[in-house]
Amino acid sequence: MHFLRVDMTTKRITIQKVEEKYRLLGNRGLIARLSCDEIDPQCHPLGPGNKLIIATSPLDGLGVTCAGRLSAGGKSPLTGGIKEANAGGVAATKLVRHRVKAIIVEGTPQPGELYILHINKEGARLKSAESLAGKGTYGVAEAVYAEYGKDAGLIAIGPAGEHRLATAGVFVNDTDGDPSRPAARGGMGAVMGSKGLKAIVIDNDGTFTPPVSDEKAFRDARTAFAKGILEEPAIRIYTEYGTMGMLMSLNALSALPTHNFRKGIWEKAEEISGDKLHDLILERGGEGRTTHKCMDVCVIQCSNVFPDRDGKKIVGPLEYECTALLGSNLGIDDLDKIARITKLCNDVGVDAIEVGAALGVAADAGVLKFGEAERVEELIKEIGAGTLLGKVLGSGAEVAGKTFGMTRVPVVKGQAMAGHEPRGIKGMGMTYAKSPMGADHTAAATYRSQVDHHKAEGQMDASRNVQVAMAYYDNFCCMFVSRGLIKKPERFVNLINAIYGTNLGTDYLTTLGKEIIKLEHAFNIAAGVTQEYLPEFMRSERLEPLGLVSDIPQSDYDRFWEESFWGKMPDVKR
């Protein structure tokens, strides 16, 4: 396996053998390690000192379920700290087929330069992307398929990334060819834009299969791994309803962000629920799919395709986080409208969570009214068009809050919260405050932890343990695997051992998870990104209708980084 190193200043591309120390690292773990090894934490996120790292999984390319995640990372223009965002889609596996474990994009080109990085069996090269300038991701996909074939892997940015806006994501094409799988959070699309890279195209002519140490053990372990996921009853909600299956549960817990995080239970939640989505898809038929896989090998298939009344796809998938942040958070109770807005976010190339939160803040400032779906569409189009208002909103909730002088701004480390209200599920407050990623639900959604979510007790331990687990899952595969495998970690290490000829015990996983988070935390300290608390309003304002506040004691926050749990922090160059 190789690192493909692309210097956008000199346009030199080099292929580099992967050092031993990176062998078992992938996705988030590889980004954590490479960022600490190579990126100056004091660099400007959009400057030549930052790097855009695209990373694959150490399990990818071998038919292992859920291992085709693609990560994008580096220093975040949104938080100023380290960032890893990941997505499904088909591009990661195609990179592995070309022996590419990671792409490391360095330097910056001259202003105005715009490129495609094209990878095929002959190698990798930069080509002008002038004709794609300003195009939405769907337009990019269309142009790319016309030139490189429908079976190409695609990693692209929309106009928001070209504008270098901190809500811009990196979009990956899915099994239907839609560029609808965003490595959305933290503005890695802006970093890609700052590198003058509009798209990475990977031809489907790669033939490499990673070597396996013990074929028989591997096949057994792979089967057990997949079975381990499906055996867990909790996984079924994802296979049938996808992430939207959570909406009514989160609403019941008073954790559905509504009207810029004013309410946790919404009287209109049923209208945008997983059941409603499921019924609508079945009723409308056509291109609709209640279950759908985003990558080639996946036994969960949590994705969906949401069709309009004529059965024509509006967007695939429509996910919970989009529905919460663009729906209830903006007072929009109509799945058709939310689906269209989500599609627009994908096309403009922005993180629906961050933009939904920014629009919630803007609604408080009078820029729009809650419930005005058409106005939301207009405003997201403004982000794509790069109008001034579009740039403010496209810079995320914190910048919008500062510009409009608002105090109810649901961010930590400059990143907006996802659809898990931390007053309704108090453990999320610990996750949002302490994750090196900023307010990120994927760092540790605690709603399956055995705690009373409305009480402060036990949330620190719950969040910390889940954060460590998510970090090691994020190193290898889709985090939804954890639903099935968290109690069967031996199936996970068996798979790793069979491929890599290692002899790891299950304790390896938590050690790895801790190492990843420690690297990220150390990077942030060196970058000066150390806000570890929730916004004031969540600690003082009661969340309707249950009157909940975030009241985990400071002493629990203070204990989070204790050396007895983590061990010594690593040094990071600066």
Added chain:
Amino acid sequence: MHFLRVDMTTKRITIQKVEEKYRLLGNRGLIARLSCDEIDPQCHPLGPGNKLIIATSPLDGLGVTCAGRLSAGGKSPLTGGIKEANAGGVAATKLVRHRVKAIIVEGTPQPGELYILHINKEGARLKSAESLAGKGTYGVAEAVYAEYGKDAGLIAIGPAGEHRLATAGVFVNDTDGDPSRPAARGGMGAVMGSKGLKAIVIDNDGTFTPPVSDEKAFRDARTAFAKGILEEPAIRIYTEYGTMGMLMSLNALSALPTHNFRKGIWEKAEEISGDKLHDLILERGGEGRTTHKCMDVCVIQCSNVFPDRDGKKIVGPLEYECTALLGSNLGIDDLDKIARITKLCNDVGVDAIEVGAALGVAADAGVLKFGEAERVEELIKEIGAGTLLGKVLGSGAEVAGKTFGMTRVPVVKGQAMAGHEPRGIKGMGMTYAKSPMGADHTAAATYRSQVDHHKAEGQMDASRNVQVAMAYYDNFCCMFVSRGLIKKPERFVNLINAIYGTNLGTDYLTTLGKEIIKLEHAFNIAAGVTQEYLPEFMRSERLEPLGLVSDIPQSDYDRFWEESFWGKMPDVKR
């Protein structure tokens, strides 16, 4: 002496005896101590948890020269950390005449409420300021003088403060009645706006004179203190040319920010120099004044009044920092234009440094062209009018940089650098990086330190020592006093001892300076504000024309907070 505590939520005003521990603290030191004692570092700067602290000097009210400074502080909406900004003017002494050592404004009113806090011999009360809504500071002054008399003290915000923009300052009236003395930096005007406070008016009917422990010793010490300032030859440049006397020296050192910090030496510098200003004022006569005092008792009188061709005042004063950031930094080489822009900044109520830096970033983004003075005037008017562009620029250089996706953004901790380029005077890089205030020249201008300003060696010690000295001067009086007294600290402590009956040695001063900075640093750590490095471009891009970069080694930055110098850090509640 009292603390006047004003709760804007309940509208309750209480008078509180000053505890012993605050007795010798004033201005910056009092704000540091009160912020740590009373403000939750995790609060939102514009929320009810923050406080606006207006503090006076422990030497004020006794005819001590330069002791009439007024400080405004609390948690900064610009940096997210602690902030103290101070100004001259006549209001501080009038507060002391009413026994007010500090005003502590707490809570927040309902949206739309706007008040005057009126203080006279009968007490203090809140009155509606509805008729002043949206008014510039000069309009506020006019209305206030009509109602309360020309001899009233005034502390006011312009429309920028009402818009809660992070460039908004707190403006104090001077000896001519102009509201032209800004406690400008860090957005304390936005905090005042968030408290619904348009102005604080202090009637000139206060009669209190602070008690003095030893009258004879005090009179001798006061005389020696004033003489000590004037004996120092270095002070003469301030008495004759004011701060503008520095311009050509800083230009010679390659430290005059030009074209958004692209050059340090400007070929047009003579056009905006202190000599040019001096000559123009003498030539034009009329209301012009080459020297002028901002407060009632001042032997330095560094202020000036700049007249137009007809001898009519444009603005008083025109200072170096305004000339650098609104002049050379924006490519404007005409003092008349710079004076008009400065006046506009005072009226709109913004920090000329922060706005000048934001406009420099905006010029790089194509919002204006360098040298377009009329466009600059338009844009500052937009800040006052609260247009979207005005709000973006009025949020400061960092928000402007994020919105426009720029990398050359001259800020640390979100605050813009002043007119001391840290590549031309390398010690300023240490000051900007390490001061708890963000990039603030008043924290420690090192250009008088005995070091080679173009070399990295010795800058850490130079900056650290000056930071400590500035902190204790900032506790008592105008920092320009330091020019005369830094080598005669006994004249400083003699004065304090005579007033307070203490028996302090000169070591008290450095101990105090360290204590103040340690409190501020601890507050910032608790607030999660820990960026301590310069922007990437200043470490990589060579400053024209000498090709200088900021290259102080990281090890020097790392040594700054060493315990052997500072002692143990204080705990701060959170």
